[in-house]
Amino acid sequence: xxxxxxxxxTLAYTGSTLAKRRLMADYFLxxxxxxxxxxxxxxxxxxxFPLAKPAFLRDLVTERVDPxxxxxxRDYVGDMAETIALIWPSHATGAATPPLAEVVDVLxxxxxxxxxxxxxxxxDTLDANGRWALLKLITGALRIGVSARLAKTALADAYGKDxxxxxxxxxxxxxxxxxxxxxxxxxxxxxxxxxxxxFLPMMLSHPIEEEExxxxxxxxxxxxxxxxxxxxxxxxNGALVxxxxxxxxxxxxxxxxxxxxxxxxxxxxFVLDGELLAKQNGEVASFNALxxxxxxxxxxxxxxxxxxxxxxxxxxxxxxGQDIRALPLRERRAHLEAWHARHASPSVDLxxxxxxxxxxxxxxxxxxARYTPQNGVEGLMIKKLDSxxxxxxxxxxxxxxxxxxxxxxxxxxxxxxxxxxxxxxxxDYTFGVWEGEKLVPIGKxxxxxxxxxxxxxxxxIRANTSNRFGPVREVKHELVLEIEFDSIAPSNRHKSGLAMxxxxxxxxxxxxPAAEADxxxxxxxxxx
Numbered sequence: 001x002x003x004x005x006x007x008x009x010t011l012a013y014t015g016s017t018l019a020k021r022r023l024m025a026d027y028f029l030x031x032x033x034x035x036x037x038x039x040x041x042x043x044x045x046x047x048x049f050p051l052a053k054p055a056f057l058r059d060l061v062t063e064r065v066d067p068x069x070x071x072x073x074r075d076y077v078g079d080m081a082e083t084i085a086l087i088w089p090s091h092a093t094g095a096a097t098p099p100l101a102e103v104v105d106v107l108x109x110x111x112x113x114x115x116x117x118x119x120x121x122x123x124d125t126l127d128a129n130g131r132w133a134l135l136k137l138i139t140g141a142l143r144i145g146v147s148a149r150l151a152k153t154a155l156a157d158a159y160g161k162d163x164x165x166x167x168x169x170x171x172x173x174x175x176x177x178x179x180x181x182x183x184x185x186x187x188x189x190x191x192x193x194x195x196x197x198x199f200l201p202m203m204l205s206h207p208i209e210e211e212e213x214x215x216x217x218x219x220x221x222x223x224x225x226x227x228x229x230x231x232x233x234x235x236x237n238g239a240l241v242x243x244x245x246x247x248x249x250x251x252x253x254x255x256x257x258x259x260x261x262x263x264x265x266x267x268x269x270f271v272l273d274g275e276l277l278a279k280q281n282g283e284v285a286s287f288n289a290l291x292x293x294x295x296x297x298x299x300x301x302x303x304x305x306x307x308x309x310x311x312x313x314x315x316x317x318x319x320x321g322q323d324i325r326a327l328p329l330r331e332r333r334a335h336l337e338a339w340h341a342r343h344a345s346p347s348v349d350l351x352x353x354x355x356x357x358x359x360x361x362x363x364x365x366x367x368x369a370r371y372t373p374q375n376g377v378e379g380l381m382i383k384k385l386d387s388x389x390x391x392x393x394x395x396x397x398x399x400x401x402x403x404x405x406x407x408x409x410x411x412x413x414x415x416x417x418x419x420x421x422x423x424x425x426x427x428d429y430t431f432g433v434w435e436g437e438k439l440v441p442i443g444k445x446x447x448x449x450x451x452x453x454x455x456x457x458x459x460x461i462r463a464n465t466s467n468r469f470g471p472v473r474e475v476k477h478e479l480v481l482e483i484e485f486d487s488i489a490p491s492n493r494h495k496s497g498l499a500m501x502x503x504x505x506x507x508x509x510x511x512x513p514a515a516e517a518d519x520x521x522x523x524x525x526x527x528x
Contacts, residue, residue, distance in 0.1 A: 002130055020154070198235065226401075271316070312349055
């Protein structure tokens with residue numbers, strides 16, 4: 001456990017992606033089974049402990065610490081795991097620190113009394129950094145700047161393997177991944193994955209500018225609309241069906257209507273690539289409608305009825321058990337069209353190809369995607385017809401030409417401390433726009449600013465706090481943030497009646513008076 005805690009702490013304070021990869025690769029090479037396997041599972045978000053909830057931990061710590069002091073400390077530190085790790089009045093037990101495998105085993109058991117006794121013992125045994133790592137492991141919110149893909153890439157670095165091979169095996173192995181490590185170390189051959197609904201690493205695109213697009217011979221490319229949903233794979237192997245996100249997360253539970261539709265298709269195995277959308281009244285709905293179904297373990301009948309899921313297919317990777325990724329796009333498209341002709345479904349359709357496009361036509365479509373938008377369209381995809389399906393983001397094959405982003409000048413209303421290495425700074429911002437003489441919250445942003453800007457913003461927030469609500473500070477309504485976002489749509493779930501897509505701080509308008517910030521009326525015009 002101590003080696004894992006050291007790895008977590010070092011990763012949290014390492015900014016370089018390459019340096020993070022080296023740290024993880026070194027850990028995997030030096031750490032024995034099953035410790036390294038459970039660490040890999042934690043880093044990739046594959047561990048879940050249903051009984052050890054945040055409320056359980058709060059109850060545990062208030063047996064040792066005054067609850068008022070705990071809450072005041074939490075408000076100051078900004079992160080509950082870090083607060084408990086620092087405030088826990090440990091007793092020197094002289095016991096050895098627990099192995100990570102023991103921790104995972106106990107946390108996975110359904111005995112609350114045992115859980116309470118063991119976690120208390122571990123918190124007494126570990127130092128502050130070990131306690132922090134333990135609590136992060138329990139809650140699952142590591143927040144150390146490591147994605148599942150990055151951890152798998154580090155694993156590939158350590159053993160000289162292709163990360164795409166690891167991705168293909170990923171859903172056929174389970175923590176602590178002993179079989180996976182045996183293969184990586186050359187002890188066994190590549191594991192057999194023929195009976196799994198396996199995820200295949202996705203092919204991604206590069207942004208393109210108008211000048212670059214003008215240099216392309218469009219006769220060599222397939223052009224289609226870029227839809228504003230989430231990229232997914234629909235995978236079927238025998239009775240096994242799964243819907244995967246672009247990062248390989250199984251999201252089937254959130255979209256049972258899609259999985260159920262695929263169950264009735266007779267082919268032994270297929271893998272389809274497409275865009276997951278929500279529909280309302282037979283039309284593609286805004287991303288906000290789809291977002292309400294994401295990350296839900298159960299979906300209500302009302303959601304299934306009001307916002308049925310739909311996949312708009314782009315590509316085919318496996319057809320009736322045959323891997324066709326090496327074929328050029330034009331041939332894979334023929335496979336996809338033939339598959340769709342055999343299996344028409346109200347839950348699935350094909351992304352339409354724009355026939356014999358011209359440069360001016362594409363510019364017009366992109367313009368209309370912003371100013372007279374068809375629901376769900378955010379630009380264009382331009383794909384080379386002779387491209388094989390290559391995992392990752394290969395250059396010169398696929399391009400995306402998205403509509404221009406939008407901006408609004410908003411007034412900073414509230415700020416909250418971040419997590420991890422940002423837990424000492426006010427880095428989470430709620431902002432609003434004017435509705436008459438009052439400000440209405442319209443969104444939140446956590447990114448877009450530099451480290452230097454963050455330090456300056458944090459200093460301003462501390463000096464201009466007007467009220468406090470637990471960990472949240474209300475500030476004087478004087479600072480304007482220029483917020484950049486991809487789109488904005490009507491929403492009944494938000495006080496302003498609007499929901500922003502990917503808001504981030506474009507720049508801090510230190511020069512602009514708050515009275516000159518945008519209005520709710522202006523924001524609504526952008527959603528029209």
